[in-house]
Amino acid sequence: MKFKLAIGDKISSTWSLRPWLVLKYFNIPFDEIKIKLGNKDTKKKILRISPSGKVPCLIYGKIKIWDSLSICEFLAEKFKNKNLWPKNNYDKIMARNLSSEMHSGFANLRKNLSMNFLKKNLKFKKNRETLTEITRAKNIIENCLKRSKGPFMFKKFSIVDAMYAPVIFRFKIYNVKLSKLLERYLKTLLNMKEIKLWLLEARKELK
Ligand SMILES: N[C@@H](CCC(=O)N[C@@H](CS)C(=O)NCC(=O)O)C(=O)O
Known part of the structure; x- marks a missing residue:
């Protein structure tokens, strides 16, 4: 199926992007159903x-996960041998913890740095809440990279990188100053063939 x-x-x-990237990176075949937003x-x-x-x-047969x-958790269960979460138990707990924090938090960052993958030099309202969330996201990624020594947050690519990648892209688009470590992480993500494909297909949406 x-x-x-x-x-x-x-x-x-x-x-x-998040589950799409996980499916692509871990070579899990899927069909894409594209729905134009905002119509x-x-x-x-x-x-x-x-x-x-x-x-x-x-969608997987009769199962739907929305x-x-x-979706990422379901895939991690289904493909246990692919290690969609880090293998090490402590790392797995932390990666899940940080993914949940991203999933349920950062509302100001999301609202004020709204996403358009194809734009550059966008400006955002620099209120205290947003700046606090930017610092928190940067610290999370940086601390992980310091500990893992890269290239990904827990050395190998895992779901947590898919959860945080869009935030790093937002920082690039909105010219948020990044440390050398974060710049390197951004480069690593942008060099992924899956991200290149996503951006290529995003550009096609303009036509
Ligand atoms: N918590 C959800 C959020 C999903 C979400 O907000 N999706 C947006 C697109 S990025 C959406 O479907 N918007 C269409 C609408 O609300 O009509 C998740 O993690 O999947």
């Missing part, structure tokens, strides 16, 4: 697939 993943626009849907009939189209009215949504982190 093949997986189907319903996603939104590649230009803007960071929640869609009059968008909600209707999403609801035909996803009970929450949101994308991403993973949340980015739940």
Whole structure:
């Protein structure tokens, strides 16, 4: 049985990118169902697939999973031998912990640094809440990289990198100053063939 993943626009849907990147990186074959966001009939189209009215949504036979982190957890269970979470027990606990923090938090960062993968030099409202969240996200990634010595947050690519990648991309787009370590991590992510493909397909959405 093949997986189907319903996603939104590649230009803007960071929640869609997360499980999409995990599926691609770990070579799990899937069909993509693309739904254009922001149209009059968008909600209707999403609801035909996803009970929450949101994308991403993973379909596997009769099973539907309509949340980015739940999709990643489901895949990690299903493909235990691929180590979608770090293998080491402490690292796994921390990677899950940090992924949950990203998933449930950073509301100001998300709102004020809204995403468009193809833009550059965007400006954002520098209020205290947003700056605090930016510092927290930077510290999380940096501390992981210091501990793992890279290239990824827990050495090998895992779900936690997919959860944090969109934040690093936001920093680039909004010219948030990055340390050398974070610049290197950004480069590592941008050099991934899966990210290159996502950006290529995002550019096609403009046509
Ligand atoms: N907590 C959800 C958030 C999903 C979400 O907000 N998706 C946005 C696209 S990035 C969406 O479906 N927007 C369409 C709408 O609300 O009509 C997840 O982790 O998957």
